[in-house]
Amino acid sequence: MKRWEREGVAEIEDIRLPTKEQLQKGVAIIECIQEIPCNPCVDACPFNAISMENINALPIVDFEKCVGCGKCIEVCPGLAIFVVKAKGEKATVMLPYEFIPLPKEGQMVKAINREGKEICEAVVKKVRKGKTPVVTIELPAEYAMEARHIKVKAEE
Amino acid sequence: MRIEEHPILDFKRGREIYFYYNGKKIKAYEGETIAAALYAAGIKTLSKSLRLHRPRGFFCGIGKCSSCLMKVDGIPNVRTCITMVREGMVVEDNDMELPDKEYEGCELRKKAVDVVVVGGGPAGMNAAIEASKYARTLLIDENPRLGGQLIKQTHKFFGSRRQRAGTRGIEIAKELEREVMERGVEVLLNTSVIGYYKRSHHFLAAADKINRIVYEIEAKKIIFATGAQENMLVFEGNDLPGVYGAGGVQTLMNVYGVKPGNVGLIIGAGNVGLILAYQLLQAGVGVACIVEAMPKIGGYFVHAAKIRRCGIPIYTRHSIKRAYGDGKVEGAIIGELDENWNFVEGSEKDIKCDFICLAVGLTPSIRLIAQTGAEISFINEAGGWVALHNEYMETTKEGIYVAGDLANIEEASTAMIEGKIAGLHAAHSIKPIDDFERKIKEYMEELEIFRQGYFGERPKKAKEKILEGYYEKMGERRSS
Numbered sequence: 215m216k217r218w219e220r221e222g223v224a225e226i227e228d229i230r231l232p233t234k235e236q237l238q239k240g241v242a243i244i245e246c247i248q249e250i251p252c253n254p255c256v257d258a259c260p261f262n263a264i265s266m267e268n269i270n271a272l273p274i275v276d277f278e279k280c281v282g283c284g285k286c287i288e289v290c291p292g293l294a295i296f297v298v299k300a301k302g303e304k305a306t307v308m309l310p311y312e313f314i315p316l317p318k319e320g321q322m323v324k325a326i327n328r329e330g331k332e333i334c335e336a337v338v339k340k341v342r343k344g345k346t347p348v349v350t351i352e353l354p355a356e357y358a359m360e361a362r363h364i365k366v367k368a369e370e
Numbered sequence: 371m372r373i374e375e376h377p378i379l380d381f382k383r384g385r386e387i388y389f390y391y392n393g394k395k396i397k398a399y400e401g402e403t404i405a406a407a408l409y410a411a412g413i414k415t416l417s418k419s420l421r422l423h424r425p426r427g428f429f430c431g432i433g434k435c436s437s438c439l440m441k442v443d444g445i446p447n448v449r450t451c452i453t454m455v456r457e458g459m460v461v462e463d464n465d466m467e468l469p470d471k472e473y474e475g476c477e478l479r480k481k482a483v484d485v486v487v488v489g490g491g492p493a494g495m496n497a498a499i500e501a502s503k504y505a506r507t508l509l510i511d512e513n514p515r516l517g518g519q520l521i522k523q524t525h526k527f528f529g530s531r532r533q534r535a536g537t538r539g540i541e542i543a544k545e546l547e548r549e550v551m552e553r554g555v556e557v558l559l560n561t562s563v564i565g566y567y568k569r570s571h572h573f574l575a576a577a578d579k580i581n582r583i584v585y586e587i588e589a590k591k592i593i594f595a596t597g598a599q600e601n602m603l604v605f606e607g608n609d610l611p612g613v614y615g616a617g618g619v620q621t622l623m624n625v626y627g628v629k630p631g632n633v634g635l636i637i638g639a640g641n642v643g644l645i646l647a648y649q650l651l652q653a654g655v656g657v658a659c660i661v662e663a664m665p666k667i668g669g670y671f672v673h674a675a676k677i678r679r680c681g682i683p684i685y686t687r688h689s690i691k692r693a694y695g696d697g698k699v700e701g702a703i704i705g706e707l708d709e710n711w712n713f714v715e716g717s718e719k720d721i722k723c724d725f726i727c728l729a730v731g732l733t734p735s736i737r738l739i740a741q742t743g744a745e746i747s748f749i750n751e752a753g754g755w756v757a758l759h760n761e762y763m764e765t766t767k768e769g770i771y772v773a774g775d776l777a778n779i780e781e782a783s784t785a786m787i788e789g790k791i792a793g794l795h796a797a798h799s800i801k802p803i804d805d806f807e808r809k810i811k812e813y814m815e816e817l818e819i820f821r822q823g824y825f826g827e828r829p830k831k832a833k834e835k836i837l838e839g840y841y842e843k844m845g846e847r848r849s850s
Contacts, residue, residue: 215665215666218671218674218675219666219667219671220665220666220667220686221667221674221678221684221686222667222671222674222675222677222678222684223675223678224671224675245672245675246672247671248670248671248672248824249823249824249825250528250670250672250823250824250825251528251529251530251783251819251820251821251822251823251825251826252528252529252530252535253529253530253531253535254526254530254531254535254536257531257536258536268819268822269529269530269819269820269822269823270819270822270823270824270826289526289536290526290536291525291526291527291528291535291536291672292528292670292672292673292675292676293672293676294672294675312377312378312652313377313651313652314375314376314377316377326679326680326681327679328675328678328679329678329679329681330678330679330680330681330682331681345526345538346526362679363679363680
């Protein structure tokens, strides 16, 4: 049995990753590792970069076609898509955030990993409001593949 | 206890009104149920058990479990979880008098239609929409609004675009309601179907509690989409006010904007339990943990991942031993299970919480369909007793259909397709539809595709057994 089946936490080996070069331009990382009947991400991509064999198959991102726009982030019912861009020392992670209060641009937040643990400080670069708000945070590149959630202080 | 701000929902509360609870004046808002208003005022004990007079709170929150029965304006045994509060209403503890007052002086009305749909959830609304394209259709629901359990689903739906994937359940409910109205489906709300009988046609007896009208409805076809109800679990203290069905908590919180408590414990890591945990966090309510008796998380990984990121632990191979508290939940003891499903000695943990949500599956609500004489069979994979039916959702009684959770516990997405199939076939068997074969094939293929994956295995097995049972009873496969 895989750890994610028991604990709900994915390991890095469970996820399909881009190359270092692809990561430099910023691409969608889809942490959808279990076959469920769902495909809105395929329809949402303006660049046809996401494909699925059938509705129950796992989505595959063509990292060459993907431009990291993040349109798929807000349609994903599982909130399982993140756009990660890592270049040099810094990285940005775009993540879905359905809680209040929404952070403000420039605000410092705690970056959280897949187990809910605080891993580092991050700065909010952008907040895109929509059906599901998408928050872009900047943090040290070493945490790019770990930070998947944020903790926002109520009053800043 | 009221939620003022929410990341997804905007609670538009009605006019401020007052009602009386055991002589005490209580503030409420128009458009909320008596149970929600009492809860918001901090009153959690709604009834007492019959023999031992143990306090009881609400459990299912959707009018199915009887744990919230109270006396309202002199009428005993009123389900306060689905009855709207009104200015000056007098709400008292139930005193178990016979309900002789309820239908005294009621108006009797007769109706005759082609198709009646009972239940206005995802299956029922789709059945009514589909049938109304070809036949005179009536949709009945005992709730004050259409939508069934969609009205509390704040998460975005899975599936494909045809099943409105990526759209939140609450939005789907609104879209479907609009379509029902635009199609000119006749809708009776606040109206409970209380009986079925057969003369030359099918007949239903129904009662509109607000306008005090009793209906006698004659129909050529009836589609039952009465849904399901939350399962109970056996443990010490399981009747304490504060032990709720997961769906009941969703209703209280997402429909009426009232918090169930401060910190909850969730039993069951299927999709319902996982989604509920996330919704509680969104409403600003704490979640201590989720316990799951099976070795694996039962729901979708993506739902589990969402709440793990928020720091909520999921304990698989664990269960609840007992709930404790003085007249209400104050905590619970959970423990690890061994291979024989016994608690491992010394593994107990004391969880401080003020409510417990049971998300341990659903049982089809078959009481009405059983009255029709349609063959009922126990099918474990389907969630318990279900009406046998064919691929067109028709039961062993001609002209009587089922759809949605009543026909097998599954997803709202599949319930919607089943509703369309039932509606289309019902209309077709009254008056043949030109394009019937092509249309029905399309819906059936949609269902089949949905059930192809890992999560489709159980419902697929359930449907195989249901079909098998149906044809065993009916003999050879009938051609439509």
